[in-house]
Amino acid sequence: MPEIRDLLDDRLKMLLGGIFLSLLILLGGLYFFQIFHGDKYVRLAYNNRLRLIRFSAPRGEIFDRHGVPLAVNETTFSIMGYPLDLNTTEKLERLSGILTRHGIPMTVEALERTIHQQRWAPYRVIRLVPNLTMPQMAALVADPEFPRELFPLSVWRRTYPAGALAANILGYVGEISEEELKASSGGEYSGGDLIGKSGIERSYEAELRGLAGEEALEVDARGRRVRTLDSRVAIKGEDLRLTLDMGVQKLAVELLAGHKGALVAMDVKTGAILALASSPTYDNNPLAWGVSGREWRDITRDPAKPMLDRSIAGVYPPASTFKALVALAALEENVATTSTSFFCGGALRLPSRTFRCWRRSGHGTVNVLSALQHSCDVYFYQVGLKLGIDRLLKWCREFRLGEPTGIDLPGESSGTIAGPEWKKRRFKENWYQGDTINYSIGQGYLLLTPLQVARIYAAVANGGKLVSPFLCDRAYREPVDMGIGRESLSIVQKGLDYVVRKGTGARAGKFGVTVAGKTGTAQNAHGDDHALFAGYAPADDPKYVAVVVIEAGKHGSSVASPIVGELLAHILSHPAGEGENQGD
Known part of the structure; x- marks a missing residue:
């Protein structure tokens, strides 16, 4: 029938048209990919072989x-x-x-x-x-x-x-x-x-x-x-x-075993670090090889904080170890001399509050030497009030406290040298005499790292030069002469010698070497007091300084001082490392 034939012809034309259109699209695609973008796809094909x-x-x-x-x-x-x-x-x-x-x-x-x-x-x-x-x-x-x-x-x-x-x-x-x-x-x-x-x-x-x-x-x-x-x-x-001595470092870790704390040993003339121990510690091998998320959380959330390097990032009240700096400031500012004395009856009474000495019966009449020797708090209360907080802060800045020492390790803390402005900004409160009294014995708002304390004692030992601690020679920097009078340094050195020879730090001198230093017992809001000792040896020709902090150690005299004494004795009895990695 004509109608069916016409319908078939139309469908055939549509089919042929579709085929023709498909061929046109195919030819266009071939042109687009092989001619227009040919170089690009040749390059991709080549790169696929590379x-x-x-x-x-x-x-x-x-x-x-x-x-x-x-x-x-x-x-x-x-x-x-x-x-x-x-x-x-x-x-x-x-x-x-x-x-x-x-x-x-x-x-x-x-x-x-x-x-x-x-x-x-x-x-x-x-x-x-x-x-x-x-x-x-x-x-x-x-x-x-x-x-x-x-x-x-x-x-x-x-x-x-x-x-x-x-x-x-x-x-x-x-x-x-x-x-x-x-x-x-x-x-x-x-x-x-x-x-x-x-x-x-x-x-x-x-x-x-x-x-x-x-x-x-x-x-x-x-x-x-x-x-x-x-x-x-x-x-x-x-x-x-590195300047590190693994024999010294190993002993330092062993001496800290069972405690939380830090132990630092350093060359007093250059700042070269011999030991930098922190306890508790951790094994770094698994971390380098890869640990699971759960293992990582277990380490980082451990309440003992084994990954905190307490030697450079742990901050503590320096307690009576700070008295060496206060004594030096008082002598340099002409607030005290060796003949300046105060009577300690066991307490200093102000109109608003009574501040007690650690020895309740008192020390009697003391001067700067006997005050250091017996760690008399009342003497330093009086000296601190005469200096005032501004001059105390001035001497903190002279020793670069309140800023990192610059040791070539990441994560070092600046510590805190709080003053009136800091307290006003932090607590919206004024600064009182009681704050200055606490400051003068290394308590209150003052916080330092063990390495910062070691730097203070290195300067006292080496004649007033502020060293920059380092672990690799390329980080060595020339010590800075602080211009401190020789007589003032000699008096403080003599007082620190008395501390160990016949004072609170006597246990540091039981290891065959002469040690000069200072004990400290820092108040701890979270438990027993922290125990500290900072010292150098030999007392008459200082070569090395060591500082220990034992968290909740209770007494610097009985717990901390023998640790420093034993470590310094070990260093001096193994002199093979002298002259190596000294930054010269």
């Missing part, structure tokens, strides 16, 4: 002053691969199953997260599984189901032979975070790289990290190597030699 393998540089190693290794590199293996070869869930599930079968638990989600963190070019190799031993890697490669697209790569792993003995000083390395990667400039880091997270590892990251190597490969369609196009050898980071 593989870049990045070799992390061996990190510079760290040693103590005698060459004892503190941070070294061990060879381990990583499983490497390309994002293009791991682009399906099926492949990741297969890899996860193989790893789990060989005792390396790795979920698909963890693999996906690892790929996402490191993927920024499809032809750049990424690290899927780190820190495998030779037996683990050999077992995986021998497994017939192990993906041939993946391959092993030997890498280094950071190890700390001293472990917990020096963890607060060395710190640790860890995988670079996204924030650190974004903050880095110059392309020196890549996802999966290790970076210093704390301690010396962080302070000297630029020197220790080295320069990564790289190899550019041409591969076939199945990802197999065809040839090497270019390569750059990895350059090891710079080795560091």
